[in-house]
Amino acid sequence: MNETRMLARFVAETTFADLPGRLVENLKITVLDTFGAALVGTRQPWAQRIVAVGRALGGAPEASVIHEGWRTDIARAAFANGVLIGAFECEPLTGSHASGTVLPAALAVCELERLAGVELLTALAVGFEVSARIARTAVGLETVRGFHNPGTQGPFGAAAAVGKLYGFDAERLTDALGIAGSSSAGLLEFAWSGGDTKRLHLGRAAQLGLEAALLARAGVRGPATVLEGRSGYFTAFSTPPKLDRLVDGLGVEWAIEPPSLKSYATHVTQQAVVQAIQELKRDHPLAPRAITRVVITGAPRIMEERHAGREPEDVLGGQYSLPFTTAVALTRDMADPLVYDLEAVRDPIVRDLARRIELVPDAGAAHETPGFWPAEIVVECGGRRHAVRTRPHKGSPANPFTWEEAAEKFRRYAASILDPSRVEAIVGAVDGLERTPDLSGLVRILVRT
DSSP, X not given: OOHHHHHHHHHHHOOGGGSOHHHHHHHHHHHHHHHHHHHHHTTOHHHHHHHHHHHHTOOOSOEEOTTOSOEEOHHHHHHHHHHHHTSSSOSOOHHHHHHHHHHHHHHHHHHHHTOXXXXXXXXXXXXXHHHHHHHHHOBSTTTTTOBOHHHHHHHHHHHHHHHHHTTOOHHHHHHHHHHHHTTOOOBTTHHHHOOSHHHHHHHHHHHHHHHHHHHHHTTOOOOTTTTTSTTSHHHHHOBSXXXXXXXXXXXXXXXXXXXXXXXXXXXXXXXXXXXXXXXXHHHSOOOGGGEEEEXXXXXXXXXXXXXXXXXXXXXXXXXXXXXXXXXXXXXXXXXXXXXXXXXXXXOHHHHHHHHHOEEEEOTTSOOOSTTOOOEEEEEEETTEEEEEEOOOOTTSTTSOOOHHHHHHHHHHHHTTTSOHHHHHHHHHHHHTGGGOXXXXXXXXXXXXX
């Protein structure tokens, strides 16, 4: 017992000097990649509608919304930015989508309080870590219980990060985590019947986690056993959990290292398949209309029922489906995230291909490499047969981005949204985060003037 208090003590006592150098570099890569995801998110109509509602609700002009020209209170800014970050399936996963739950809350507070880059990086490290440990401890939260992980555990990471920024001691951080636990929410039903609720979960977790910390700052108390208690988080959301994973090696081993990022705007389980198809098309150009058969044999995890839909009604449904994403990848260059649009979802060639793609679960395809589920893709086209095996995708823990690779991806993602000078200004500002005394300058580059 006392796991909640142990996490709170870890957050309170960790300093920037405690962060390994490689972790700091990976945090900066994650920040840059998150900004790229948010910029792509600003182009999506569902995100625009949600952000517009947030703006209409008003709020004191305390913090900014990415690529917007207006400001709102820090809670609504965290909500809006979390929605933008999670709007298009391309945000970093480190800490189980913590880029869209922890970073928006921390960034809003840093802007309001004019805090330094080292303070942001430290808050992200502990917030991401809390988020990752809670995510890895739960068992069957999504696959059995039907909850959405970032929506349920995201408020804890956001509360931890904000509490760190405001200098909470362990007792007050325990209260913040206790309050955050009553904000855990998010159902996975979008995977079955569509809808935009997945786009809300990250932003709502950022907002509610931030507000939990503000409530604790005002003296509101929270249950000190919110995670491990008999009516706590793991009892409510998990089948019997692996509680030893929650604090094992805490402060010595970082659960968020190595990081997990995406290369393509689709579910993480499909990243390696898309990468393999991209490489196959580069070496053997394919005519989509001439493809007669596609077979994917691989780890059962990538072709679970929720990832096997053939007839999506919206972009999210496509991005969540292995056969549909495979069909899109066979007909489009997925290096550009914006090609996965409603036109692609409605394309009769894509839909026909998706119906015909064969999925063959292979129980022997062991999931031994974190973030990688192996598969073999066979494509028959024009009388020829092409077979390719997947390997860990760029951005996965086994094949992480270098700073240069992350910057190249950011430039590619932002190219159609920002002018080149602003793109380079953002890259430079993130690269120098640990030397930045006031983050308001970085935020000014991110907004629309």
